[in-house]
Amino acid sequence: MPIDESAYDRRRLGQWLSGEAKAEGVSRRDLLRLAAAAGVLTTLATPTPASASPSASASASTPAPAPGIVKPLPPELFTIRGTNAETNWSALRGTGFHTPVDRFFVRNHTSTPRLDAASWRLKVWGSGLRGAPGLDKSVEFDLHDLRRLPSVTIDAFVECAGNGRSYFATQQGDTVTGTAWTLGAVGTARWRGVPLSLVLRLAGLTRRAVDLQPRGLDDEYVTGGINLGRVRRPMPVAKALDDVILAYEMNGEPLPYDHGHPVRIVAPSWVGISNIKWVGDIEVSDQPLYSPWNTDFYRLFGPAYPAEGSAPLTGQTLKSAFETSAGATFAAGVRHRLTGRSWSGTGGIRHVDVSTDAGATWRRADLHDRPRTGIWSRWSLDWHPTAPGATALLARAIDTTGRSQPATTTPNTQGYLFDAVVRHPVTVLEPASV
Structure with missing residues (x-):
C-alpha cells in the first residue's frame, strides 16, 4: 500500500524531537551542535554560514572546478558548481524524453568512487530482519545475485531538493545557503534493476521493521569540523515496498561511475538524497532511524517553520x-x-x-x-x-x-x-x- 507521506512526516518529526530514534554514526549532541552552528534551530532570517552547509553558498558567483567527477563536463552541456555539475537546459533541446547520460546532472557530496563491479557486495542487515532476538542478521548479495532476480524497468526523474535554489535570491530577495542551482539539477532516465521489496523479503524482512537506511560507498563527509560518515538517509519500509528499486542500468547501459555504478537506489518522486548512489549496505531497523541527512539537512528551517524545523523532506515539488x-x-x-x-x-x-x-x-x-x-x-x-x-x-x-x-x-x-x-x-x- 502506498505510504501516507504526510502522516509519516508528522510521526518522524515527533520521534526525532522526543529522542525516540536511532541515529547511527553520529551522536545527537553532535547533530544538535552542528545544527546550532548552522543557525537552523532558530527563527532568525540570517543566512547559514557556508561552512556548516553540505555545499557552497548560493551567493558565490564564480564556481570552482568540479573535483572528482569522472565524465567530461563540456561548458556547453554543464555549469560546474563546486563538487557538482548542473545540466544546461539548452543542451536538452531535441534530446528526447530521457536525459542522455552525457548530459545528466551530477550531485556529489565528496567525489565519485570508481568501484569494481566484480568485487562489489550489498550487505542487508539489522534488527528488522529475521534472526536471534537482540542480534542483527545480515545477508549479502553481489551484482550477479541481483541480475539473476526478476527485474523491472521504470522511467523516473531524480532531482536535488535544492534545484532552483538560486531563485530564492534572484527573484525573491531571500538569503539562503547551498549550491546555487538554477533548474538543471534534475534528469529523467530509464532505470532497470530489482525491486527493493524483493531483496528485503529474501533477506528476511519482518513485520517489526519500520525504517531502512541505504548507505553509499563514497568518501565520508566532513562539515563543520564533524565527520558525518558516509552519505545515508532513512526511508520508511512502506516506501521501500512500494516502488523503490536497486538500479544497475541507466538508459539501457550499466550505471556510469558518476551515477552510482554498480548499483544505486532509485526512489521515484522523492527528493534526490533518497536515491543513494554507490549503495554498499542497507540497515533494516525495528525502530526509527535518523542520520544528518534527515535531521540537520533536507528539512525546512526558517521564520515560517517551527524552531525545530519541519519533518524530513520526502516528495518532490512542481x-x-x-x-x-x-x-x-x-x-x-x-x-x-x-x-x-x-x-x-x-x-x-x-x-x-x-x-x-x-x-x-x-x-x-x-x-x-x-x-x-x-x-x-x-x-x-x-x-x-x-x-x-x-x-x-x-x-x-x-x-x-x-x-x-x-x-x-x-x-x-x-x-x-x-x-x-x-x-x-x-x-x-x-x-x-x-
Whole structure:
C-alpha cells in the first residue's frame, strides 16, 4: 500500500524531537551542535554560514572546478558548481524524453568512487530482519545475485531538493545557503534493476521493521569540523515496498561511475538524497532511524517553520523549465518554437501555461507526453514576437492533483523545494541584429 507521506512526516518529526530514534554514526549532541552552528534551530532570517552547509553558498558567483567527477563536463552541456555539475537546459533541446547520460546532472557530496563491479557486495542487515532476538542478521548479495532476480524497468526523474535554489535570491530577495542551482539539477532516465521489496523479503524482512537506511560507498563527509560518515538517509519500509528499486542500468547501459555504478537506489518522486548512489549496505531497523541527512539537512528551517524545523523532506515539488539559455535572443517578425519540460512529485502534468510577455498574458502549451507521476512532460508553444526589446518567458504547470506553481515560494534557510514560476529573461531583436 502506498505510504501516507504526510502522516509519516508528522510521526518522524515527533520521534526525532522526543529522542525516540536511532541515529547511527553520529551522536545527537553532535547533530544538535552542528545544527546550532548552522543557525537552523532558530527563527532568525540570517543566512547559514557556508561552512556548516553540505555545499557552497548560493551567493558565490564564480564556481570552482568540479573535483572528482569522472565524465567530461563540456561548458556547453554543464555549469560546474563546486563538487557538482548542473545540466544546461539548452543542451536538452531535441534530446528526447530521457536525459542522455552525457548530459545528466551530477550531485556529489565528496567525489565519485570508481568501484569494481566484480568485487562489489550489498550487505542487508539489522534488527528488522529475521534472526536471534537482540542480534542483527545480515545477508549479502553481489551484482550477479541481483541480475539473476526478476527485474523491472521504470522511467523516473531524480532531482536535488535544492534545484532552483538560486531563485530564492534572484527573484525573491531571500538569503539562503547551498549550491546555487538554477533548474538543471534534475534528469529523467530509464532505470532497470530489482525491486527493493524483493531483496528485503529474501533477506528476511519482518513485520517489526519500520525504517531502512541505504548507505553509499563514497568518501565520508566532513562539515563543520564533524565527520558525518558516509552519505545515508532513512526511508520508511512502506516506501521501500512500494516502488523503490536497486538500479544497475541507466538508459539501457550499466550505471556510469558518476551515477552510482554498480548499483544505486532509485526512489521515484522523492527528493534526490533518497536515491543513494554507490549503495554498499542497507540497515533494516525495528525502530526509527535518523542520520544528518534527515535531521540537520533536507528539512525546512526558517521564520515560517517551527524552531525545530519541519519533518524530513520526502516528495518532490512542481517545476517547469524552458529548453533555452537565459538571455537568449530571438528575431522579431519570425515564428519560433519554444520548448520545455514540467514535472511534479505529486502527480502527472495536466497542463502548462506559457507567457511570452513577462506574465501579462498566458497561453496553453501543447503537451507531448501523457501525465504520469514522477516523470516529466515535454511541451511546446509557437511564438511570433513583433516588437524588439527585453522580456521574460514564464511557464506555469498544473499537475493532476490540482497543484499549480505559485508566484513565490515560502523561503527556508537552506533553499529547498523552490516551486515558484521562474522568470526566464530573453531579448527580442530586429531581424538584421540577430
